[in-house]
Amino acid sequence: MKTADLISALAADTAPVKPVRVTTRLAAACLAxxxxxxxxxxxxxxxxxxxxxxxxxxxxxxxGYTLALALAGFxxxxxxxxxxGRPGRVLTIVLLAVAVMAGLSAIELMRAGxxxxxxxxxxQSASVCSLRILALSIPAYxxxxxxxxxxxxxxxxxxxxxxxxxxxxxxxxxxxxxCGETAATFVVxxxxxxxxxSTALGALIGSRLLRW
Amino acid sequence: xVAGLDGDGAAHGQLLxxxxxxxxxxxxxxxxxxxxxxxxxxxxxxxxxxxxxxxYDRAQPFTPWAYAIARYKLLDHYRRTGARRQVPLDxxxxxxxxxxxxxxxxxRDVDKLLSRLPARQQRLMRDVKLAGFSMEEAAERSGMSVSxxxxxxxxxxxxxxxxxGDEDR
Numbered sequence: 321m322k323t324a325d326l327i328s329a330l331a332a333d334t335a336p337v338k339p340v341r342v343t344t345r346l347a348a349a350c351l352a353x354x355x356x357x358x359x360x361x362x363x364x365x366x367x368x369x370x371x372x373x374x375x376x377x378x379x380x381x382x383x384g385y386t387l388a389l390a391l392a393g394f395x396x397x398x399x400x401x402x403x404x405g406r407p408g409r410v411l412t413i414v415l416l417a418v419a420v421m422a423g424l425s426a427i428e429l430m431r432a433g434x435x436x437x438x439x440x441x442x443x444q445s446a447s448v449c450s451l452r453i454l455a456l457s458i459p460a461y462x463x464x465x466x467x468x469x470x471x472x473x474x475x476x477x478x479x480x481x482x483x484x485x486x487x488x489x490x491x492x493x494x495x496x497x498x499c500g501e502t503a504a505t506f507v508v509x510x511x512x513x514x515x516x517x518s519t520a521l522g523a524l525i526g527s528r529l530l531r532w
Numbered sequence: 533x534v535a536g537l538d539g540d541g542a543a544h545g546q547l548l549x550x551x552x553x554x555x556x557x558x559x560x561x562x563x564x565x566x567x568x569x570x571x572x573x574x575x576x577x578x579x580x581x582x583x584x585x586x587x588y589d590r591a592q593p594f595t596p597w598a599y600a601i602a603r604y605k606l607l608d609h610y611r612r613t614g615a616r617r618q619v620p621l622d623x624x625x626x627x628x629x630x631x632x633x634x635x636x637x638x639x640r641d642v643d644k645l646l647s648r649l650p651a652r653q654q655r656l657m658r659d660v661k662l663a664g665f666s667m668e669e670a671a672e673r674s675g676m677s678v679s680x681x682x683x684x685x686x687x688x689x690x691x692x693x694x695x696x697g698d699e700d701r
Binding site for chain 1: 541548574582584592
């Protein structure tokens with residue numbers, strides 16, 4: 321086909337289009353992903369007694385950390401969803417969240433003294449925590465991919481990583497409704513590991529799934 | 533572009549035709565003039581720009597948007613043919629580079645940006661960065677020592693970078 325013919329064919333097909341609202345679509349996908357994850361969690365592990373949990377600072381510390389990472393992922397995905405999108409300064413949110421959490425953990429470890437380090441690090445569920453978070457990140461990840469496939473990301477691995485970060489943050493936030501670990505040290509190690517795994521896998525899978 | 537988004541077929545056709553010219557020159561430079569893939573890539577990119585036009589954010593400049601799609605299609609082509617992997621990110625200006633007679637828009641942007649610098653520094657930067665003189669030649673033309681010229685060019689680039697950066701935000 322001649323390029324000139326192609327152009328006239330395309331020009332003939334110019335129905336007015338509404339600009340897409342990236343953040344609205346992505347927020348809807350996240351919400352749906354979070355709800356699905358909540359259902360999975362309830363059926364799989366159950367919830368912990370939330371009435372007591374919400375009165376503890378540990379609950380909000382964990383929720384704040386994981387939601388901050390989810391928010392960073394959300395902003396990254398919505399920037400990268402369009403051609404030429406760049407991560408910009410959103411990455412500072414990630415660094416800041418991890419730094420604050422690491423700081424809290426350092427204070428906790430210093431107060432506890434050398435003998436009590438191990439329980440703070442390992443808690444009751446160190447061997448399963450990261451893997452569970454990774455598993456719970458799956459619904460939100462595919463929600464984000466579903467939205468992104470209708471948009472036009474041009475840096476696929478990076479966009480996939482951002483979707484993985486978003487999904488890891490959502491998955492970990494939902495997991496916080498079950499997980500009774502209260503130590504900042506535990507969270508900064510095992511939660512971060514789970515979300516990092518989700519980000520890395522997201523990049524790996526995303527660079528294939530997002531092609532257009 | 534915006535007229536095309538609102539359904540103006542004639543304006544959209546003009547845009548695509550103009551883009552076709554830019555893209556052809558761009559892909560020729562990347563793949564070599566004789567390559568049979570050039571026209572395929574031009575068409576693929578035009579189709580992508582057309583199909584994805586709803587994803588264009590009207591508040592953003594159009595050139596980087598179109599360039600990003602062109603770059604993506606080129607990378608996609610390399611991936612399929614397995615030929616070359618790396619395309620530098622910082623070639624936004626390249627799509628509308630010198631050999632194309634219709635490169636007015638970007639040239640104007642560069643002039644506008646340079647005009648914010650003092651006259652002497654401006655001339656120095658034109659000589660070194662655009663006209664292709666060596667640092668020594670450019671320093672002589674401006675009557676400066678080589679090290680002073682280096683410092684001046686370096687500071688000029690810094691300043692332009694920071695001004696462009698500010699506009700990006």
